[in-house]
Ligand SMILES: O=C(O)/C=C/C(=O)CC(=O)CC(=O)O
């Protein structure tokens with residue numbers, strides 16, 4: 001029996017000892033690096049004496065940056081040590097448990113570069129139909145390489161941060177002139193983010209993902225569809241997706257997903273050798289999207305056409321290093337069914353088929369006051385379940401300046 005008396009700290013609950021995500025919790029003494037145990041957070045600075053040599057200095061600050069830079073051997077050691085500590089019969093000296101629902105989280109690391117992929121075939125085909133009616137929904141390159149665009153690291157915000165409706169240019173097909181103003185087509189995108197660390201690298205082989213990916217966090221890539229449709233050709237989305245991107249405050253170590261790994265489908269024409277996986281790096285994650293109190297969709301990450309290992313290999317194949325704090329997101333996760341689509345653009349088919357909320361209201365795109373929450377789970381060892389920390393955000397009216 002663990003010294004942690006919390007019914008949510010159990011193998012059949014998402015935040016039991018099989019999960020152990022890291023976050024930075026705001027306490028009366030300032031932000032502290034913590035590990036989540038059920039409904040509680042265990043600040044690591046206070047139990048430094050029980051962590052052994054070298055590890056305390058990686059977790060005694062106010063961010064995960066030193067831990068991210070330290071690399072895989074340290075990540076493994078810390079997780080092992082923490083597993084012993086949280087499953088022991090008695091508390092380590094200095095231990096304090098804080099309720100997660102009474103404290104806020106801050107962005108747990110300094111985001112270096114942010115890249116967003118486009119790796120769900122269902123999403124790419126649906127968006128292709130909606131944005132480029134009449135032409136082939138998938139462009140020729142899509143099955144040969146994981147398509148991506150570079151985002152803005154400075155607008156990645158922690159879960160819980162409000163999102164102001166952005167302004168921008170739009171021009172619908174029948175309009176004579178572009179107009180400027182608040183977006184009328186504000187959307188969410190349910191995605192999975194991968195947080196990088198370790199030595200800055202050159203090319204990363206698919207088999208080396210564990211040396212460079214520290215952990216996993218849910219991402220909402222807020223998108224202004226009217227701004228996007230007007231600006232995106234030929235260089236891809238820009239201001240329509242860079243006003244806010246929300247990241248979960250709890251980052252779950254990649255190691256926690258070792259029982260969730262599934263193969264990625266190989267296209268008929270084969271792959272360039274740098275994209276071939278020697279072991280499967282698809283992940284069997286079940287996601288859930290809620291708007292206010294209504295579950296809108298349940299996408300499955302196992303349906304993705306490109307794995308995070310292939311994405312990482314691709315984004316470094318030209319020699320561009322991956323650095324600690326880099327974040328890459330999977331792209332919108334959509335499945336074949338309507339109830340598995342990862343954004344409103346698809347769920348409402350470009351705004352033509354509204355979705356109903358439980359309060360009787362309907363939505364095509366988001367209204368001010370709407371709250372969007374993404375959650376997820378994965379299979380863990382011995383029938384357990386590994387939880388992904390939620391990412392949530394509320395839409396506010398256009399900011400005054
Ligand atoms: O022009 C398109 O086909 C669409 C591009 C995107 O929506 C980019 C994006 O954020 C990709 C994704 O999340 O899957």
Ligand SMILES: [Ca+2]
Pocket residue numbers: 116117189191221331332
């Ligand atoms: Ca996206």
Ligand SMILES: [Mg+2]
Pocket residue numbers: 151220221222241242243244245
């Ligand atoms: Mg974004």
